[in-house]
Amino acid sequence: MKYLIAGLGNIGQEYMGTRHNIGFRVVNALAEEAGAGFTEEHYGAVARLRVKNAELILLKPNTWMNLSGHAVRYWLQKEHIPLEQLLVATDDLSLPFGLLRLKPKGSHAGHNGLRNLEELLGTSAYCRLRFGIGNRFPRGGQVEYVLSCFTPEELEQLPERVKQAAEMVKSFCLAGVDHTMNLFNHK
Numbered sequence: 688m689k690y691l692i693a694g695l696g697n698i699g700q701e702y703m704g705t706r707h708n709i710g711f712r713v714v715n716a717l718a719e720e721a722g723a724g725f726t727e728e729h730y731g732a733v734a735r736l737r738v739k740n741a742e743l744i745l746l747k748p749n750t751w752m753n754l755s756g757h758a759v760r761y762w763l764q765k766e767h768i769p770l771e772q773l774l775v776a777t778d779d780l781s782l783p784f785g786l787l788r789l790k791p792k793g794s795h796a797g798h799n800g801l802r803n804l805e806e807l808l809g810t811s812a813y814c815r816l817r818f819g820i821g822n823r824f825p826r827g828g829q830v831e832y833v834l835s836c837f838t839p840e841e842l843e844q845l846p847e848r849v850k851q852a853a854e855m856v857k858s859f860c861l862a863g864v865d866h867t868m869n870l871f872n873h874k
Contacts (some may be wrong), residue, residue: 688740688741688742688765688772688860689741689742689743689744689764689767689768689772690741690742690743690768690772690773690774690859690860691744691746691759691762691766691768691772691773691774692717692743692744692745692746692774692776692856692860693710693714693746693747693754693755693758693759693762693773693774693775693776694710694711694712694713694714694715694745694746694747694773694775694776694777695707695710695711695748695752695755695776695777695778695801696708696709696710696711696712696747696748696752697752697802698747698749699818702834704833704836704837705833705834705835705840706778706820706833706834706835706836706837707752707820707833707837708778709776709777709778709779709818709820709849710747710776710777710778710818711747711774712849713776713816713818713849713852713853713856714734714746714747715747716850716852716853717734717736717743717745717853717856717857718734718736718745718780720853721736721737723735723736723740723745724832725745725747727749727754729761729765730746730748730749730750730757730758730761730762731747731748731749731750731758731762731832732746732747732749733744733745733746733747733762736759737761738857738861739861740861741860741861743856743860744766744768745760745818746758746759746762748775750798752799753799753800753802753803755800755803755804756803756805756806756807756808757804758856759775759807759808760786760807760808761802763808770808770810770812770813771813771814773813773814774814774815774816774856774859774860775801775804775813775814775815775816776815776816776818776852776856777798777800777801777815777816777817777818778798778817778818778820778833779796779798779817779818779819779820780798780820780821780829780832780833781796781819781820781822782817782818782819782820782821783819783821784819784820784821784837784841784844785818785819785841785844785845785848786818786819787816787817787818787819787848787851787852787855787871787872788816788819788872789814789815789816789817789855789864789867789868789871789872790814790817790818790857790868791814791864791868792810792811792812792813792814793811793815794811795811801813801815803859813826814859814864814867816852816855816856816859818852820833821841821847829861840859851871854871855867855871858870858871
C-alpha cells in the first residue's frame with residue numbers, strides 16, 4: 688500500500704522554526720528516523736521510505752502554506768494514491784501546545800492551507816493529523832503567532848511530541864485511521 692504524507696508549512700529559512708511549520712517537522716522526523724533524504728521535485732521536497740509493508744511518500748509542498756492543495760493534488764494523481772491513503776500533518780490553533788489529534792475528515796477551521804486543500808480536492812474527507820500549537824495571542828495577533836517560534840519551554844517538549852506524531856503516522860499507514868485514533872487520541 689502506498690501513502691502520501693503531506694506535512695504543511697512554508698518554505699524558506701525565515702519560517703523553518705515557526706509554529707506554522709510543524710507539519711514539516713513531522714515529515715522530517717519520519718525521514719530522519721528511516722535514513723531517507725528529501726529531493727526537490729515538482730511542487731515540493733519528497734522523500735520515500737518503507738514502514739513494513741507500507742510505502743510512504745513524504746511531501747513538503749513548496750507552494751507556500753496557502754496553496755498546499757496544488758502540491759497534494761499533484762502527488763495524489765502522479766502516484767495514483769486514493770484519498771483515503773492521504774494524511775496531512777498540520778498545526779492547529781484550537782488545540783493546546785503538543786496535543787495531537789487524528790481525524791478522518793473535518794472542516795478547515797479557518798486554516799488557509801486546509802482551505803486550499805479542500806477547494807482543490809473537492810472534499811474535506813481526508814485524514815489530518817492536527818498538532819496543537821496553542822492560542823496564546825492577543826486579538827488580531829493570529830498571523831504573528833503562527834509565524835512565531837516556539838517558547839524555550841515548548842522547544843524542550845517538542846522532540847517528544849514530534850516523535851509521537853511520527854508514531855501516529857506510522858500507525859495510520861499500518862493499522863488504519865480508526866485503530867490509530869483509538870490508540871492515540873485519548874493521550
